[in-house]
Amino acid sequence: MKTVIAEHLVKTYRDGEVKALDDLSLDVEEGTVLSVLGPNGAGKTTTVRILATLLKPDSGNASVAGIDVIKHPDKVRELIGLSGQYAAVDETLTGWDNLVMFGRLYHLGKAASIKRAEDLLERFSLTESARRPIKTYSGGMRRRLDLAASLIVQPKVLFLDEPTTGLDPRGRQEMWGVIEELVKGGVTLLLTTQYLEEADQLADEIAVIDHGKVIARGTSDALKSQVGGERLEVIVDAAHIAPTTAIIEKISGQKANLDEALRKISAPVSTGSLALMDVLRALDEAKIHPLDIALKRPSLDDVFMSLTGHVAEEEVKA
Amino acid sequence: MKNAITDALIITKRQLLQLARVPEVLIFSTIQPVMFVLLFRFVFGGSISTGQPGGYVQLLMPGIFVQTVAFTLAATASGLAEDMKKGLIDRFRSLPIARSALVVGRTLGDSLLNILVLVVMAAAGFAVGWRPTASVLSVFSAFVFLLLFGYALSWTGIYAGLAVKDARTVQNVSFLITFPMTFLSNAFAPTTGMPKALQYVAEWNPVSTMVAACRQLFGLENQFGATANSFPSQHPLTTSIFYMVLIMVIFVPLSVRKYKNSSN
Numbered sequence: 001m002k003t004v005i006a007e008h009l010v011k012t013y014r015d016g017e018v019k020a021l022d023d024l025s026l027d028v029e030e031g032t033v034l035s036v037l038g039p040n041g042a043g044k045t046t047t048v049r050i051l052a053t054l055l056k057p058d059s060g061n062a063s064v065a066g067i068d069v070i071k072h073p074d075k076v077r078e079l080i081g082l083s084g085q086y087a088a089v090d091e092t093l094t095g096w097d098n099l100v101m102f103g104r105l106y107h108l109g110k111a112a113s114i115k116r117a118e119d120l121l122e123r124f125s126l127t128e129s130a131r132r133p134i135k136t137y138s139g140g141m142r143r144r145l146d147l148a149a150s151l152i153v154q155p156k157v158l159f160l161d162e163p164t165t166g167l168d169p170r171g172r173q174e175m176w177g178v179i180e181e182l183v184k185g186g187v188t189l190l191l192t193t194q195y196l197e198e199a200d201q202l203a204d205e206i207a208v209i210d211h212g213k214v215i216a217r218g219t220s221d222a223l224k225s226q227v228g229g230e231r232l233e234v235i236v237d238a239a240h241i242a243p244t245t246a247i248i249e250k251i252s253g254q255k256a257n258l259d260e261a262l263r264k265i266s267a268p269v270s271t272g273s274l275a276l277m278d279v280l281r282a283l284d285e286a287k288i289h290p291l292d293i294a295l296k297r298p299s300l301d302d303v304f305m306s307l308t309g310h311v312a313e314e315e316v317k318a
Numbered sequence: 319m320k321n322a323i324t325d326a327l328i329i330t331k332r333q334l335l336q337l338a339r340v341p342e343v344l345i346f347s348t349i350q351p352v353m354f355v356l357l358f359r360f361v362f363g364g365s366i367s368t369g370q371p372g373g374y375v376q377l378l379m380p381g382i383f384v385q386t387v388a389f390t391l392a393a394t395a396s397g398l399a400e401d402m403k404k405g406l407i408d409r410f411r412s413l414p415i416a417r418s419a420l421v422v423g424r425t426l427g428d429s430l431l432n433i434l435v436l437v438v439m440a441a442a443g444f445a446v447g448w449r450p451t452a453s454v455l456s457v458f459s460a461f462v463f464l465l466l467f468g469y470a471l472s473w474t475g476i477y478a479g480l481a482v483k484d485a486r487t488v489q490n491v492s493f494l495i496t497f498p499m500t501f502l503s504n505a506f507a508p509t510t511g512m513p514k515a516l517q518y519v520a521e522w523n524p525v526s527t528m529v530a531a532c533r534q535l536f537g538l539e540n541q542f543g544a545t546a547n548s549f550p551s552q553h554p555l556t557t558s559i560f561y562m563v564l565i566m567v568i569f570v571p572l573s574v575r576k577y578k579n580s581s582n
Binding site: 090 | 321324325328331332335336339340404405406408409410411412413414415419
């Protein structure tokens, strides 16, 4: 069953001058994670805001758990949790104050709100700082508290809009751990991100969007294979570029790419590590010592770059 | 409906918690008006001849009360603008709560804050010689009208906060409006000393009608210049109530609409 459905969403700002969404459609299967991947301004936040009832599209339909978000926003609000790009909590209040307040606003009742707040603080390792104002929290702690606030009523569907933007690597790792836990609990999650690594790590499926449209979608593996298989990359001294290129092209069977600045020669290979060993052997016979040699699976970066074209030419071809 | 009220009260409670967590805000929002009381009483009080039994402070206190409740709208506006910027408004709007809760809750919180500030100021006034001569009921009703005036004005603050969306800017803008409005009035000096043209402006100013109404309720005589026989001078209380209703009729629907569409 599709828990989240968006169909042909169009949204323009400033009287049609800026087209944020241009016939965007996507859906999320129940209990899975869809990552909406795209650069700044691609329409990620607008999509989330429409699905979370904060914004009305100019046209198109959207539903969450079978309920129309445009016709019955109040019912949808009871089923969703939303955590935005900024930690949307009251900074002057403590973590405990915030969660209890949100519990009360979900009409949990006083005792239940307190209980729920304490459980969530415990679960997100915030118990020790529960009585401190949020403004003393680190970026990662704020995001965790923000996420906790969106989980007060155990939402059926969770929207996370760039949950790790602005966090340091450690904060990001922690956040990923928390999100992975949630997913194990069976929540349906729609997550937007600019980080390809993040989509790769967390999502069952990825929708790549650019200029308000979905330009590709599929599993991480499917998207990677769309770009091509593995690539062999060799870096050598300037003097050895020509013979090395010849060797690589012979083994690869395809034209190699040269990045002159890095003295990096690369070409697609279909036989994986066998090709790597063949190249090493040939280089050894030719008395060429590579400075670096690697077999690379295409990263989501490559996928994204090749789909959106926001990249130098030599990286796109595969 | 019941939920709408509880939701609003939870937002009000949030505001009170903020004050409890950052008591500096409360201290400064009471120190400023008390400082005004002392400065005007002792610095200007001696040189403004009033012919008022009990001295200048009798006329001054109603003026400062009105000014203080008018100034709180800047705090309303900047608080809301801050919530907008931090994304907190989005979170509230994604919750299954009454749409009116956030703004109504905030205006109620502002009124509670006004009660506290008025009590502190009244005490300070009393300490420097303020003695209302009217009945307890009349004095009490003056404070009720002050609170209602503050409540009506906080809706303009709500609208400004939602419209401007930047706390610092909206605070400055509010101040640029409320500061001249409270001084271009009868609050601190009789309007009779102003140029004739200005007297009309000053005496029709809602701040003046409010101050005149409070003076009346505290048992004082009002002095009017150019507009001595006009309706606002003859009936300052009725005129003030009219102004409050007018402000609410304009700004409540505007604010609610702005809030609903705050991201469209």
